[in-house]
Amino acid sequence: MYFDRYDYLGNSFEQTYRCYPTSFIDKPQLEGGDKIIMPPSALDRLASLHIEYPMLFELRNAATKRSSHCGVLEFIAEEGMVYMPYWMMQNLLLQEGDIVQIKNVTLPKGSYVKLQPHTKDFLDISNPKAILETTLRNYSCLTTGDSIMVPYNNKKYYIDIVETKPTSAISIIETDCEVDFAPPLDYKEPERSQPSGLSNKAQGQVEDAPAEPVADEQKYNPFSGSARRLDGKPSTYAPNVPNLEKCSQPEAAGSKSSTTSTSQSSASRKTSGKLVFGSNAGHATKEAQRVPTKEEPPKKEDPKFEAFTGKKYSLKG
Template identity: 70%
Template sequence: MFFQGYGYHGHTFEQTYVCYPVSFIDKPHLESGDKIIMPPSALDRLATLHIDYPMLFELRNSAAERISHCGVLEFIAEEGMIYMPYWMMENMLLQEGDTVKVKNVTLPKGSYVKLQPHTKDFLDISNPKAILETALRSFSCLTTGDSIMVAYNNKKYYIDIVETKPASAISIIETDCEVDFAPPLDYKEPEKPAVSAPLSKAHAEAQEDVVEPEAKFNPFTGTGRRLDGKQPQHQPPSIASSTTKDDRPIEAISRKHSTGSTSETSSHKPAGKLVFGSNPTPTDKQKDAAKEKEEPAKKEEPKFQAFTGKKYSLRG
């Protein structure tokens, strides 16, 4: 079936045209949108079909296997020709006078679109989302993979359509669409400060070896002397007994003062002198614990003990 000799056939609109940029008909303002100019015969054919409004079309460049989508603004082009924004021709790799196939389609309303500016100066605009919302009012649909052009303040900004939902091509006429931005193509992450290299295991172990252990304080480990030069009648206990690991003598003295048991041992001590190493009468449990601590001590080699020799008198 043919329509008025222009080659229209079938129950859908599908026709091949020769394309030219909109600047050829002195309509440069159409560069800020996705509307094309079609011949009057196309309108006559579309009027006989039960199509959805607004009219949306698929543009196909079979030679380069590129597909895009657009709307229509007017039907004033010469027969066999269409005029389209130059940025759309660039997306489809079309030159002036190339042929393009036009087919009417129905697209779902968009719910989500992800955009990626080519340059980061687009984000330097005071309110890029508001500018984008205003610019997209001139668009009928968006196609994943296309690069749209947004003009603002005498400058052109190109933006890639990275993702669209619920389909790869969506209608944005009278719909609430969520917009997300990807980092611009020329964006570079700030360099992180250099992190010092960790020390090698051998070097770390060497530093640990240099650290000397702190000396432990052992109280009352000196020797006793009399002011008159004579040897003390009571010899001090051995160093081993006064510097045990858990400091038992000091603990015993503090316990003795706190329990008030000094009355049992005060009779065996000379007046005005301190005798280290004396303990209150131990209980059975304390005796057992003392034996367990003394057994390993017996196996140790004998240690030096001060003032354990024989006594001599100066008078002979």
């Protein structure tokens, strides 16, 4: 079916075509970008319009209401037909020969894009950043929700466009765009390893069990070593080591009894009717109890030393 009618809506271009993959015209290299091939009649109409360059288009599948964006490489397709990369047909859920609507649009330059690889194999590439920069040079625009294809080393890597700024569709021609990566779709966080000897139930029982009280440390006991002989033979002598705790108890009892006896003697002194002061109390009590039998003669006191009381001498003799 050939569509020779254009929809003239002011300065916009809008037309419907039947879509086919680029492999139909022997151009498989176009699979690594977002460029499509349109018929010459489309170029004639676009040249008569005042549109901005580079030319960007919106692709829409009316049956599934899915849309994407792309650029154009050449105008050499048969009339009524358009050729596009197969990954774009997959995004739009299009089959060979299905109808696609194409409309020219103007997109803002992108400032941010977030990408998410399908598989973690993409991270195993020696320099994925350089590969991605080289591949995106073949792209004119990016649309949120699309899955682009990055060919490398005879392998195809699919990457989802998770987010774009400032809008959901951006132009990446001659612009500095910040790129961020999300974890791959098949990435799984490593699980924490549990002890091999304990199951989950046993481990829970060990955690719930109350902690046992720590045993008291062994007290130091002096002279508790074993005896040794000088000739190296085993000794049969076993010393009887007294327990210091038990030995300290009689001392404490003895000190207590001495204290009580002292208090009793002091109480007896208080009942004798005399006042006793300080440490001379016992001496004063003994002197009071001593009865003199004879009067002792008074002792002569030694003369005290007086200075300058000697005799005078003259030098004449």
